[in-house]
Amino acid sequence: MAQTSMSLPRVKEPSNLKNWFGVTPFFLFAILFIVLPSLYLVEGSFFNAEGRFTFQNYLDLFTTPLIVEAYKLSIQISAATAIGGGVFGFLLAYAITVGGLPRQLRSALITFSGVASNFAGVPLAFAFIATLGRRGFVTLQLLEQFGIDLYKSGFDLYTFWGLTAIYMFFQFPLMVLVMVPALDGLKKEWREAAENLGATYFQYWTRIAMPILLPSILGSMILLFGNAFGAYATAYALTGGRLGIITIQIGAQIRGDVLHNPGLGYAMAMGMVIIMAVSLAGYSWLQKVSERWLR
Amino acid sequence: MSAITTDAPVGQGKKRWSFRQAGTRFWSWVWFLLGAIYFLVPLYATLRHSLRMERDVIGFKAYVRAFEDNDFWETFLLSNGLAVATIICSVILIVPTAYWIRLRLPQARRIAEFITLLPFVIPAIILVFGLIRTYSAPIDIPFTGIELLKPLTTTKFGTYALITAGYMVLAMPYMYRSVDTGMRVVDIRTLTEAAQSLGAGWFAIITQVILPNVRSALLSGALLTFAIVVGEVTLAAFLGVDAFGPYLFLIGQHRAYEPAALSFVTFLMTWFAMGMIQFVTGGQGQAAGAH
Numbered sequence: 001m002a003q004t005s006m007s008l009p010r011v012k013e014p015s016n017l018k019n020w021f022g023v024t025p026f027f028l029f030a031i032l033f034i035v036l037p038s039l040y041l042v043e044g045s046f047f048n049a050e051g052r053f054t055f056q057n058y059l060d061l062f063t064t065p066l067i068v069e070a071y072k073l074s075i076q077i078s079a080a081t082a083i084g085g086g087v088f089g090f091l092l093a094y095a096i097t098v099g100g101l102p103r104q105l106r107s108a109l110i111t112f113s114g115v116a117s118n119f120a121g122v123p124l125a126f127a128f129i130a131t132l133g134r135r136g137f138v139t140l141q142l143l144e145q146f147g148i149d150l151y152k153s154g155f156d157l158y159t160f161w162g163l164t165a166i167y168m169f170f171q172f173p174l175m176v177l178v179m180v181p182a183l184d185g186l187k188k189e190w191r192e193a194a195e196n197l198g199a200t201y202f203q204y205w206t207r208i209a210m211p212i213l214l215p216s217i218l219g220s221m222i223l224l225f226g227n228a229f230g231a232y233a234t235a236y237a238l239t240g241g242r243l244g245i246i247t248i249q250i251g252a253q254i255r256g257d258v259l260h261n262p263g264l265g266y267a268m269a270m271g272m273v274i275i276m277a278v279s280l281a282g283y284s285w286l287q288k289v290s291e292r293w294l295r
Numbered sequence: 296m297s298a299i300t301t302d303a304p305v306g307q308g309k310k311r312w313s314f315r316q317a318g319t320r321f322w323s324w325v326w327f328l329l330g331a332i333y334f335l336v337p338l339y340a341t342l343r344h345s346l347r348m349e350r351d352v353i354g355f356k357a358y359v360r361a362f363e364d365n366d367f368w369e370t371f372l373l374s375n376g377l378a379v380a381t382i383i384c385s386v387i388l389i390v391p392t393a394y395w396i397r398l399r400l401p402q403a404r405r406i407a408e409f410i411t412l413l414p415f416v417i418p419a420i421i422l423v424f425g426l427i428r429t430y431s432a433p434i435d436i437p438f439t440g441i442e443l444l445k446p447l448t449t450t451k452f453g454t455y456a457l458i459t460a461g462y463m464v465l466a467m468p469y470m471y472r473s474v475d476t477g478m479r480v481v482d483i484r485t486l487t488e489a490a491q492s493l494g495a496g497w498f499a500i501i502t503q504v505i506l507p508n509v510r511s512a513l514l515s516g517a518l519l520t521f522a523i524v525v526g527e528v529t530l531a532a533f534l535g536v537d538a539f540g541p542y543l544f545l546i547g548q549h550r551a552y553e554p555a556a557l558s559f560v561t562f563l564m565t566w567f568a569m570g571m572i573q574f575v576t577g578g579q580g581q582a583a584g585a586h
Contacts, residue, residue: 019399023407026392030410033460037425038417044428091326099323109327112334114518115566121526122543123558127337130344130555137340169337170522172330177515178469181476184511201319223415223468230418233528237544247420254424254533269421276416284408 038273045266057267064259066249067268074246075275077160078228081167086221088168089175096176097183110180113173120170125237128166132157158239166234171224178223182216215290222283226276246272338562345555357552358560366542367557374531374539377455378524381462382517385470388463390513393474394505397483411471414464419529422461427533430457454534461530462523469519477512478505525565 048054061067096106131138134151142148156162186209194204232247241248250272252258253265348357361367396403414422427448434444447453483505490500506513528540539561547554 019395020403022395023392023400023403026388026407027410029388029460029463030413033426033464034410034413034417034422037422037429038413040428041421041425088326088330091322092330095323095326098319099326100320101323101327105327109330110515110518111566114522115562116334120522121528122540122547123526123561124337126543126547126554126558127341131337131340137343138336169333172333174519176330177519178472181473181480181512181515185476185480226415226418230420232418232420233540233544237528237547240548247418250420250424251529254420254427269424272418272421273416276418280412280416283412287408 041266041269045263045270047263049261049263054263057261057263058270060261060264061267061271064264066244067246067271070244070246070249071271071275073160073244074229077164077167077245078225080164081171081228082221082225084164085168085171085224086175086217089172089220089224090179090217092172093176093179093183097180098186109176113176116170116173120231121233122237124166124169125234128157128162128169129238132162132165158243163235163238163243163245166238167228167231171228174227175220175224178220179217182213182220186212212290212293215286219283219286219290222279222286225279229272229276338559341555341559341562345552345559348552357556361546361553361556361560364546366537370537370539370542371561373537374525374527377459377462377536377538378521380459381466381524382520384459385463385466385516385520386513389467389470389474390506390509391501393471393478394483394501397475397478398487407471408475411467415468417464419461419465419527420533422464423530423533426457426461426530448534454536458530458534458536458538461534462520462527465523465527465530466516466520469523470516473512473516473519474509475512477509481508483508521565526561 045057046053046055048056092109095101096109128136130136132150132155133139134157136157139150142150157165190208191204194208199207230247232251235243235245235248236251239248241252246268249258250265250269253268257265259265259268345357346353346355348354348360392407396407417425430444430447430453431449433446445453447457486504486508487500490504495504526540526543527538528544530536531538532541532544543554543557543561546557
């Protein structure tokens, strides 16, 4: 039945067709606001400035230094903040769920995490300029109290490390928000069973809890990667477009065709979609693995 | 005496575990404090900066200046309205879908999950690119020339509808994930059967049985949606909606202290809103998840 249900819902089970009606609004929404707009961009990426069909736009992605550099920088920042934010966010989620902290801290941190992710974008950039900018609070404190000159030691808010530090502010709270339900999904019975069978706490974590949670953790990290990779407003508000990550370059292209080739702009957008799609494939595989235990 | 000896092995086991947990608790505190520092220092720095508009005086001048601006109120209320609309529409669209797929249509699960992850493949900047290309022209019924839909971007309501749909797309991966996780933890099949045997209809099941049981997940999803929408700048800027994000960006270009003041106010007000959401859902949203 499992094999036939996909291909022959109509013939075998009339009630099955009725079941599909239940999800029609959702699929309709997806087609109208996700699929259709994407197809318009795909279409555009295969035409040159003269309106003829071409693959040249995709080849040009690899030979245009501006675009190559933009991709490289974006990937580096996203990977760094996904791993850093993912690990730290998990530890925090662990601390407030099974780590034995008072319950009030838990709801405080969850609320705070929601607010902190909300702080992404323009306000976040302003906050970090006030913190780690040249005249920022932490920068000045380090100089006055400890004699450490951040900016002389190579740090600059308006570069890779600065943007990484800023992205972390919304990355690890997001990890907390998505990991808390998963950690709550760990059943008390598993723990009691392990305890009764004489397992140590360490064994319980390495043999039972971690294998169950790991797909979920990696999946969430991929979520973070995409979150950073697609971020636009924070970097734009911070540098006004000087730090050339890929979204900034695409934004410039939307505003005024800086590449002097609309098709190349669409291809640049599609390149981003392809990178995201590869990580999506990894994510959905992890999701399948995770399903086995956390049903 | 005999009672004590039979209890002893269990007691020992508990002792060993609680000893381990004491170490765990120490590290939990370390992580929590580190997180708190990362959260609070930028906020403190912003507050500090916002209070120093007048030379050598701590005062609220930057706040007074910022609040005198009518545009602030208009854009800020608009953004909050869009966020609420997005959350309500998302819940209406996603909760019944996720529920239905888990209960009756497991074969649609793969494709639904694939769709909910598409927004993740298509970031805001690309989504808005596509939305503008698609909906700035009238949409005809294919091969007939009959106009089905006027260009959405030419009317104010059309633009608001379009940006809300866009925000729903952006929030979808997080909303669906969190709702679906919530339904995974509570046994919706048993709950549904119990409700049905008591004579409840589908509407009652979803609103009175399923929704309260996934409220922890809904709360996380709503928090994330709020996080995405208020202060969002990409969709708003490119669709030409006078939302709070673009406004803040604009005054950031021209002023020194007001942006810091507004950044801090945004933070406080959203914190208040989040607190309200948690209060409305009973303040113990996680109890449903922990089951």
